[in-house]
Amino acid sequence: MNNIFAVAGIVIKELYRRKDFYVLFILTVVICLVMASVNIYNDNEIIRYIKSICLLLIWVSSLVIAITTTARQIPAEREQRTLLPLLAKPLSRTQLIFGKFLGCWLACGLVLVCFYAFFGALAASREHHWPLLNYFQAAFLHWMTLGVVIALTLLGSLVFAAPSSNSTICFVAVAAILCVGRYLDAVALTRPEPVRSILWTIYYAIPHLEIPFDMRNLIVHDWPLIGWKFIGLDALYSLAYATVFLVAACLVFRRKAVN
Amino acid sequence: MNPARTLFLLLVALLVFCFGLAASLAPRFQALENSVHQSDNIFNLLLGDASRIFANSSFVEADAYYHSGYYPTIFDNKAAFQTAHIAEDTGAVASHNQGEETSFMGPPRDWIDAFGRNFIPNRHTHLDEGGADDLSGSKEVREILPWLKLSAELDPENVKTYTVTAFWLRTRLNQVAEAELVLREGLRHNPDNAQLLFELGRIYFENYHNSARARNIWEAALRSWARQAPGVPQSKRLEKTNENFDDRFLFEQLQTYLAQLEEKAGNLDAAIARWEQAKLASPNPQDLQKHIDELKQKHTGSDGVSPASF
Numbered sequence: 052m053n054n055i056f057a058v059a060g061i062v063i064k065e066l067y068r069r070k071d072f073y074v075l076f077i078l079t080v081v082i083c084l085v086m087a088s089v090n091i092y093n094d095n096e097i098i099r100y101i102k103s104i105c106l107l108l109i110w111v112s113s114l115v116i117a118i119t120t121t122a123r124q125i126p127a128e129r130e131q132r133t134l135l136p137l138l139a140k141p142l143s144r145t146q147l148i149f150g151k152f153l154g155c156w157l158a159c160g161l162v163l164v165c166f167y168a169f170f171g172a173l174a175a176s177r178e179h180h181w182p183l184l185n186y187f188q189a190a191f192l193h194w195m196t197l198g199v200v201i202a203l204t205l206l207g208s209l210v211f212a213a214p215s216s217n218s219t220i221c222f223v224a225v226a227a228i229l230c231v232g233r234y235l236d237a238v239a240l241t242r243p244e245p246v247r248s249i250l251w252t253i254y255y256a257i258p259h260l261e262i263p264f265d266m267r268n269l270i271v272h273d274w275p276l277i278g279w280k281f282i283g284l285d286a287l288y289s290l291a292y293a294t295v296f297l298v299a300a301c302l303v304f305r306r307k308a309v310n
Numbered sequence: 311m312n313p314a315r316t317l318f319l320l321l322v323a324l325l326v327f328c329f330g331l332a333a334s335l336a337p338r339f340q341a342l343e344n345s346v347h348q349s350d351n352i353f354n355l356l357l358g359d360a361s362r363i364f365a366n367s368s369f370v371e372a373d374a375y376y377h378s379g380y381y382p383t384i385f386d387n388k389a390a391f392q393t394a395h396i397a398e399d400t401g402a403v404a405s406h407n408q409g410e411e412t413s414f415m416g417p418p419r420d421w422i423d424a425f426g427r428n429f430i431p432n433r434h435t436h437l438d439e440g441g442a443d444d445l446s447g448s449k450e451v452r453e454i455l456p457w458l459k460l461s462a463e464l465d466p467e468n469v470k471t472y473t474v475t476a477f478w479l480r481t482r483l484n485q486v487a488e489a490e491l492v493l494r495e496g497l498r499h500n501p502d503n504a505q506l507l508f509e510l511g512r513i514y515f516e517n518y519h520n521s522a523r524a525r526n527i528w529e530a531a532l533r534s535w536a537r538q539a540p541g542v543p544q545s546k547r548l549e550k551t552n553e554n555f556d557d558r559f560l561f562e563q564l565q566t567y568l569a570q571l572e573e574k575a576g577n578l579d580a581a582i583a584r585w586e587q588a589k590l591a592s593p594n595p596q597d598l599q600k601h602i603d604e605l606k607q608k609h610t611g612s613d614g615v616s617p618a619s620f
Binding site for chain 1: 375378379383385419420422423425426428429430431452453455456457459479483485488492
């Protein structure tokens with residue numbers, strides 16, 4: 052376990068040395084503040100459109116950080132020829148994969164804390180109330196979803212040749228799931244065979260990342276808290292998918308030549 | 311050659327050249343200035359006619375905000391949302407909505423769908439009637455305004471956006487001056503529009519209590535309504551079909567408001583004439599006829615003229 056935490060620590064340090072997070076965070080802050088400065092019929096209490104834009108930017112930024120950070124982990128070790136010395140130490144391949152995953156996941160967690168703190172401050176500036184539990188639910192499920200994305204990207208980094216192709220494929224896959232994942236079953240019902248069966252199979256096979264993504268509407272429009280039972284079930288659902296991708300990554304990495 | 315004469319001739323030549331250049335450039339600059347004025351709107355400049363599509367999306371987004379996010383997507387049954395509820399609730403447009411607005415999702419298709427519905431807005435609410443938490447005041451309807459403003463900027467020729475914005479500003483947010491500015495902005499882009507003039511008249515009548523100004527504006531609106539379809543007889547325009555609902559509705563509303571104005575001023579003859587006109591476009595002419603009869607009775611009682619004289 053210590054080995055896993057050691058690898059994870061290095062990944063976290065790498066994140067705060069790089070400029071990705073700072074650039075995206077400042078961009079989010081600037082866009083939101085510019086949007087907030089727009090005068091809308093002299094009403095200073097309008098906030099929901101700003102919340103909506105801010106949450107969307109947080110999701111996009113976090114996905115960019117998660118995918119780009121994860122996609123370069125293993126290829127960078129290989130290019131810099133540090134992979135062999137790393138594995139020569141008492142560190143198994145499985146521990147390396149789990150360490151990289153944990154590092155990226157925790158780093159994304161830290162990123163989300165900053166983003167959601169800004170979101171909360173922005174919302175409180177006009178709403179004059181602070182639904183902390185709602186924000187916690189949203190941030191927690193967001194983090195769990197990023198776990199699935201990170202595990203998927205880690206698997207991709209072992210399958211695809213270059214980090215760029217892996218990042219692109221992961222972005223397209225995640226964007227497709229977020230946009231139409233929820234409706235694939237409805238589309239399947241209107242299609243003839245064999246398209247229908249193919250769509251059903253895809254629908255049940257993909258991780259439904261759109262569930263926490265669609266939760267933005269509840270936060271934007273001040274809906275009451277979601278039952279904790281459902282939060283727990285969705286967290287388990289995400290963890291299950293992350294585990295599947297991680298196990299697949301370990302299996303691929305075990306057979307892969309590292310030199 | 312005398313150097314002074316050469317200098318003089320050069321000056322004359324320069325003057326002629328300058329005059330010719332100015333005469334040649336003036337019309338070009340004028341044309342350029344006009345084209346710049348035409349593309350004042352940055353969205354029009356960037357998007358062209360596509361800005362209307364975005365304007366419509368923005369209007370629909372305002373309606374989605376009015377429902378606190380409980381809104382059908384392109385994959386859902388949209389029969390109950392054909393006409394935006396923010397426009398329908400103003401009472402100024404024809405409703406094409408059918409079916410139950412509370413259950414457009416239908417029963418869950420599978421366990422993933424059933425589970426996912428716990429994470430999205432799943433109850434029909436209106437912002438001015440309590441919103442998502444059933445506790446919000448009617449002023450929460452302000453949240454639709456950014457999208458309406460964007461819609462108006464994207465498509466300044468869409469009259470509906472201005473009337474809907476002005477309605478909510480005036481009735482729920484009590485921002486009468488802002489509502490008037492919105493309508494005047496609409497009139498700047500759509501000069502002499504009957505719908506906008508009608509709404510402006512309502513502001514003067516209901517909020518500013520300026521009956522004289524309201525009457526002038528509504529009469530101008532009626533004239534504009536008549537000019538909208540030159541050559542088409544009024545009886546044809548008031549035929550009861552679904553296509554001309556907006557046309558009939560506007561005519562009826564204008565005549566009704568003018569009739570009320572006349573009644574308030576004590577001009578019963580003029581009021582009865584207006585009610586008679588309103589009856590032509592009303593979906594319930596019997597109710598109006600009853601009111602007309604009452605007025606005639608009142609009029610007869612006051613000056614002894616028999617109802618048959620009308």
